[in-house]
Amino acid sequence: MERIREKLRILADAAKYDVSCASSGSNRKNTNGGIGDTGSGICHSYTEDGRCVSLLKILLTNFCIYDCAFCISRKSNDVKRAAFTVKEVVDLTMNFYRRNFIEGLFLSSGIFKHADYTMERMLAIVKKLRLEENYNGYIHLKTIPGASQELVREAGLYADRMSINLEMPTEAGLKAVAPEKSHTEVRRQLATVNHQLIRFNDERSMIRSVPKFVPAGQSTQMVVGATPETDLQVLQTAAEFYTAYALKRVYYSGYIPVNTDERMPLLNSQPPLLRENRLYQADWLMRFYGFAAGEIVNAAQPHLEMEIDPKLSWALRHPQFFPVDLNRADFKTIIRVPGIGRQSAQKIIATRQFGNIYVYQLQKMGVAYNRAQYFITCTDALNRYTDKDPQQLRALILKTVQSKYASLLAPQLALF
Amino acid sequence: MPHLITHHSVVQYLFDGSFSGLLTAVFESYAARHCHVALFEQDKARNNFFDPVVIITTTPEKALRVWKGLKKKLTTALQVEYYSAFLAEDAAVMQQLFNYARFVFDHAAGAAANYGHPAVMAVQQMAQKVSRERHRMKAFVRFQKTACGLYIAAIEPDYNVLPLVRKHFKDRYADQRWLIYDRKRKYGIYYDLHAIHEVLIEAAAAGTVVHAAEMMLDASEALYSTLWKDYFKSTNIQERKNTRLHIRHVPRRYWRHLTEKQLG
Numbered sequence: 001m002e003r004i005r006e007k008l009r010i011l012a013d014a015a016k017y018d019v020s021c022a023s024s025g026s027n028r029k030n031t032n033g034g035i036g037d038t039g040s041g042i043c044h045s046y047t048e049d050g051r052c053v054s055l056l057k058i059l060l061t062n063f064c065i066y067d068c069a070f071c072i073s074r075k076s077n078d079v080k081r082a083a084f085t086v087k088e089v090v091d092l093t094m095n096f097y098r099r100n101f102i103e104g105l106f107l108s109s110g111i112f113k114h115a116d117y118t119m120e121r122m123l124a125i126v127k128k129l130r131l132e133e134n135y136n137g138y139i140h141l142k143t144i145p146g147a148s149q150e151l152v153r154e155a156g157l158y159a160d161r162m163s164i165n166l167e168m169p170t171e172a173g174l175k176a177v178a179p180e181k182s183h184t185e186v187r188r189q190l191a192t193v194n195h196q197l198i199r200f201n202d203e204r205s206m207i208r209s210v211p212k213f214v215p216a217g218q219s220t221q222m223v224v225g226a227t228p229e230t231d232l233q234v235l236q237t238a239a240e241f242y243t244a245y246a247l248k249r250v251y252y253s254g255y256i257p258v259n260t261d262e263r264m265p266l267l268n269s270q271p272p273l274l275r276e277n278r279l280y281q282a283d284w285l286m287r288f289y290g291f292a293a294g295e296i297v298n299a300a301q302p303h304l305e306m307e308i309d310p311k312l313s314w315a316l317r318h319p320q321f322f323p324v325d326l327n328r329a330d331f332k333t334i335i336r337v338p339g340i341g342r343q344s345a346q347k348i349i350a351t352r353q354f355g356n357i358y359v360y361q362l363q364k365m366g367v368a369y370n371r372a373q374y375f376i377t378c379t380d381a382l383n384r385y386t387d388k389d390p391q392q393l394r395a396l397i398l399k400t401v402q403s404k405y406a407s408l409l410a411p412q413l414a415l416f
Numbered sequence: 417m418p419h420l421i422t423h424h425s426v427v428q429y430l431f432d433g434s435f436s437g438l439l440t441a442v443f444e445s446y447a448a449r450h451c452h453v454a455l456f457e458q459d460k461a462r463n464n465f466f467d468p469v470v471i472i473t474t475t476p477e478k479a480l481r482v483w484k485g486l487k488k489k490l491t492t493a494l495q496v497e498y499y500s501a502f503l504a505e506d507a508a509v510m511q512q513l514f515n516y517a518r519f520v521f522d523h524a525a526g527a528a529a530n531y532g533h534p535a536v537m538a539v540q541q542m543a544q545k546v547s548r549e550r551h552r553m554k555a556f557v558r559f560q561k562t563a564c565g566l567y568i569a570a571i572e573p574d575y576n577v578l579p580l581v582r583k584h585f586k587d588r589y590a591d592q593r594w595l596i597y598d599r600k601r602k603y604g605i606y607y608d609l610h611a612i613h614e615v616l617i618e619a620a621a622a623g624t625v626v627h628a629a630e631m632m633l634d635a636s637e638a639l640y641s642t643l644w645k646d647y648f649k650s651t652n653i654q655e656r657k658n659t660r661l662h663i664r665h666v667p668r669r670y671w672r673h674l675t676e677k678q679l680g
């Protein structure tokens with residue numbers, strides 16, 4: 001018992017810096033009378049730092065032949081090393097899953113001996129889960145850079161999601177801290193899987209029995225705050241990868257110093273949590289609110305504002321867009337109003353069929369009226385935007401809506 | 417002087433608190449042409465002495481007719497919302513559910529999308545709260561394996577959400593026997609590899625039954641609950657510690673049934 005406890009401690013500890021925890025977006029059904037299904041993306045618990053615990057996130061091993069400056073498992077670090085056997089990973093996954101602790105497995109690994117040797121073992125694990133245990137729960141497989149295309153393609157038959165991390169937002173940034181890695185290799189693997197995905201989808205439209213292939217798609221992760229890229233560079237890279245490889249998600253991970261290395265931020269410096277959060281907000285605007293990266297930040301203002309969220313920031317820079325008339329505007333326009341989300345916008349449009357919109361209704365529809373009031377007109381709310389200049393308005397909004405999220409996300413700031 | 421029940425006066429309905437009872441009440445209000453009804457649950461009634469009282473006898477046929485009528489007017493999603501709001505077991509919401517049904521019947525199809533109407537709004541808001549609780553229970557159920565291979569879990573949800581999660585657990589854990597027990601409402605659902613059964617455990621016995629089962633846990637149980645607690649600790653990032661956020665996601669009232677929140 002002590003041995004497996006120690007392995008789990010080491011290999012969960014080394015895996016936790018990968019922020020992706022998504023377990024939704026797949027649609028594996030329990031049709032073989034086995035165990036498990038996917039699709040709901042449940043967070044079964046939350047860590048004490050407030051992150052979702054959905055998957056058993058572990059490394060197969062933290063032995064590694066590479067020496068990436070940002071990584072706790074790098075070759076030159078003097079840390080305890082361990083490796084799971086195939087059976088140990090399968091038993092842990094099944095027993096956690098059966099107790100409703102998790103939605104599934106997130107497996108990644110250091111590179112043990114060489115890429116294919118490691119990838120083969122990961123493949124053995126997912127095959128055993130699917131074929132011997134009749135397991136239909138979620139599997140996220142982080143593929144190994146340099147692994148052969150055959151192994152990556154075969155793994156795709158069993159995984160729900162695959163990912164490979166960009167690590168740093170630009171090739172230059174990556175080269176500086178991880179000379180053995182490259183964006184080119186990341187692109188190669190994302191493309192391999194994406195081609196296969198498209199092929200399988202085409203075939204499935206003709207032949208129903210074509211097996212599933214990475215049904216939850218691919219994702220990647222960038223570390224921010226370790227290298228000097230601007231938010232504009234980060235978001236441009238994200239936007240490019242979303243389109244080029246049909247990625248489902250790009251994750252942003254505020255760098256937490258784990259090593260002493262002159263190329264990296266000092267140990268004990270604060271992780272840039274607020275910046276990370278602003279990047280997620282911007283990413284959200286790109287994926288669901290029709291914003292282009294260049295609208296959110298641009299060459300003149302290459303960084304996201306920390307003080308206010310990116311939508312509000314955009315609104316204050318575009319007074320000509322406002323006020324939006326909620327009795328008339330279309331969906332795409334309404335969702336650009338700060339304080340109005342997609343759900344509220346849908347309700348506004350549904351309710352409009354029965355008569356004009358009044359302020360008391362907005363509040364009940366989930367609109368953050370405090371914020372929205374400056375940007376809209378409706379039946380009993382007149383335009384309050386144009387009588388103030390953006391600077392005044394900014395100060396006013398900052399005073400009334402002291403960002404509750406800022407204090408939630410960065411408790412260390414709340415001390416001041 | 418006997419009460420003269422007119423179109424406009426308020427009539428008090430006493431019903432049994434069941435879903436069928438609620439729907440029967442809607443049926444009777446149309447039959448008797450009562451437009452202004454104050455709905456009360458029998459034992460919890462705080463009705464007044466002035467307005468006339470009608471006792472509603474739950475009648476499945478009448479309830480079914482009303483439900484079929486509602487189904488014609490409501491999308492599947494809205495039907496689920498309606499039932500979910502009912503499961504909140506909240507007196508004020510019962511009244512709104514009654515008003516909602518009447519509002520929907522009295523207007524053309526699509527009226528339920530009118531979020532400006534107080535009953536539509538109230539039902540929708542409560543359904544959202546119940547749905548949140550339903551999600552939490554999907555997440556927070558923690559099974560323990562007993563020596564005889566049964567997986568057991570106890571829950572104490574704010575609302576009566578077991579009816580809303582049974583399909584989820586049945587689909588997911590199709591190849592293991594399990595029991596989820598609501599300690600607050602003193603009933604559970606049990607899956608025997610074929611179907612789900614509702615089980616009642618007498619109030620007095622409830623404590624001992626669960627306790628007795630705990631005494632006979634499977635030999636592997638200690639290992640996996642320890643490993644899970646270890647995992648929960650290891651996966652935390654100390655530099656990001658944020659207790660406020662943690663508690664917002666996992667409110668303290670759920671902790672007592674969460675394996676990872678137990679000491680040791």
Ligand code: SF4
Nearest residue numbers: 064066068071074110
């Ligand atoms: S290859 Fe992966 S595990 Fe190895 S040092 Fe680089 S980031 Fe760490």
